[in-house]
Amino acid sequence: MTKTHVTATVNGDPVEFLADPRETLLDCLRDHLGLTGSKEGCGTGDCGACSVLLDDVLVCSCLVLGVEAQGARVETVEGMAQGGTLHPLQRKFIEHAALQCGFCTPGILVAAKALLDRNPDPTESEVRFGLAGNLCRCTGYDKIVRAVLDAAAEMRGAQ
Amino acid sequence: MNYHRPTSFEQASAIAAAAAGVTRFLAGGTDVLVQLRAGTVTPDDLIDLKHIPGVKEIAPTAEGGWRIGVAVSGADLGRHAGLCADWPGVVEGMRLVGSIQVQGRATLAGNLCNGSAAADSVPGLVAAAARVSVVGPQGRRELAVEDIPAGPGRTVLAPGELIAAIILPARGARGGDAYLRFIPRTEMDIAVVGAAVNLRLDGDRVAEARVALGAVAPRILLVPEAADAILGTPLDASALSALAAAATAAARPITDRRGTAEFRREVVGVLVCRAARIAYQRAGGAAT
Ligand SMILES: Cc1cc2nc3c(=O)[nH]c(=O)nc-3n(C[C@H](O)[C@H](O)[C@H](O)COP(=O)(O)OP(=O)(O)OC[C@H]3O[C@@H](n4cnc5c(N)ncnc54)[C@H](O)[C@@H]3O)c2cc1C
Ligand code: FES
Ligand code: FES
Numbered sequence: 001m002t003k004t005h006v007t008a009t010v011n012g013d014p015v016e017f018l019a020d021p022r023e024t025l026l027d028c029l030r031d032h033l034g035l036t037g038s039k040e041g042c043g044t045g046d047c048g049a050c051s052v053l054l055d056d057v058l059v060c061s062c063l064v065l066g067v068e069a070q071g072a073r074v075e076t077v078e079g080m081a082q083g084g085t086l087h088p089l090q091r092k093f094i095e096h097a098a099l100q101c102g103f104c105t106p107g108i109l110v111a112a113k114a115l116l117d118r119n120p121d122p123t124e125s126e127v128r129f130g131l132a133g134n135l136c137r138c139t140g141y142d143k144i145v146r147a148v149l150d151a152a153a154e155m156r157g158a159q
Numbered sequence: 160m161n162y163h164r165p166t167s168f169e170q171a172s173a174i175a176a177a178a179a180g181v182t183r184f185l186a187g188g189t190d191v192l193v194q195l196r197a198g199t200v201t202p203d204d205l206i207d208l209k210h211i212p213g214v215k216e217i218a219p220t221a222e223g224g225w226r227i228g229v230a231v232s233g234a235d236l237g238r239h240a241g242l243c244a245d246w247p248g249v250v251e252g253m254r255l256v257g258s259i260q261v262q263g264r265a266t267l268a269g270n271l272c273n274g275s276a277a278a279d280s281v282p283g284l285v286a287a288a289a290r291v292s293v294v295g296p297q298g299r300r301e302l303a304v305e306d307i308p309a310g311p312g313r314t315v316l317a318p319g320e321l322i323a324a325i326i327l328p329a330r331g332a333r334g335g336d337a338y339l340r341f342i343p344r345t346e347m348d349i350a351v352v353g354a355a356v357n358l359r360l361d362g363d364r365v366a367e368a369r370v371a372l373g374a375v376a377p378r379i380l381l382v383p384e385a386a387d388a389i390l391g392t393p394l395d396a397s398a399l400s401a402l403a404a405a406a407t408a409a410a411r412p413i414t415d416r417r418g419t420a421e422f423r424r425e426v427v428g429v430l431v432c433r434a435a436r437i438a439y440q441r442a443g444g445a446a447t
Contacts (some may be wrong), residue, residue: 003228022201063193
């Protein structure tokens, strides 16, 4: 199987990797670039644990081929903290104990950030709807929703 | 698997026509990748359509309708004010597909060509009398959307043929459309039944109508008898019960874990009436 040379920008850094055309973007992030934050929960687009931004669009990286990322900008959970400073969403997830096993957390953080970028002042239903593509088997969602609403409030205050 | 990235439809068609094994076109990939991962379909040649110029555009046609590119996502449709104003039923059907993540990728042409009888965007397109522009080794042709599915997972497209755009007619005055589906949850599920109604009013009477039903037969149905049931009426109680009866009579559902055939026949009658009422109001009619 011939591999394809792919160049892309991941979290602002230029990267290159060799991808088997059957490999997903998620496989490439994890196995070729060592970015293991994004998780594979299902591999079928149902759980959202693999959520990343591809050219500013929230996608399941398990439903994108690595070769499709040629020339694209990819943002993952690893790009959320600035240096040693956590993103407000990350801080609020810790404060509200919005995670237990943490497997869903990277995807939820990326999806929540995309939601707040579009809508800085969401209602509770808008948060629940915006995160409907992200499954969590542990928390029952309530703490996640509270953490996102609290982070949104703090981020609005900071502006 | 060979991954191709053509820059014209003619080139995409030529690659597909020359391919000997399993071929798939790649639009949003939300069906193709699931099937690839599950091992149900491993294409020998995968032809990515997203690098053909114009495929991400929604453009007005000379006739006053819309031409939708084959890489336009559900989210793109939802953001397009003109299209949402003209064809809310088409847009709401596509917007039901998957989550925000899936909406960022999934396309109308992919939903149509995947060939599911439960495809949520297809009843709305059929009711709207949408057409598709097809490119193939023999050149271009235009087909009605309802003529594309051939049965579960199959289309009438010949080897080397692909859809280059979806074309919606001019909305015109006093028209409205709507799509509703029944699922046991509130989102992220496959339609147990789907119903789309598109109509035009003359005064308070229905002057033109098209009714399409999903998930009640091996392919999505255009049901002229259901449209006839409301023609010339102000969508009153007797018209609605005739509409429900016609939809139930046209349904040929199966029993599966999502619902029994009996349940589907009943629900299709209820949904089609609700969709007709919404379409009627969107066309400017009073609430019925
Ligand atoms: C989590 C999840 C939830 C989903 N929920 C729903 C739902 O609620 N309702 C629903 O209807 N579907 C649902 N789907 C299925 C899927 O998202 C839709 O069918 C989607 O519209 C497919 O579009 P795509 O662009 O991703 O297609 P792709 O996967 O790119 O292609 C699908 C098929 O169409 C063919 N094709 C694509 N473009 C063309 C073209 N231009 N010409 C000819 N053939 C073409 C391909 O060869 C392939 O066979 C869901 C999928 C996932 C993963
Ligand atoms: S791993 Fe991608 S959605 Fe579950
Ligand atoms: S914290 Fe375990 S899946 Fe969400």
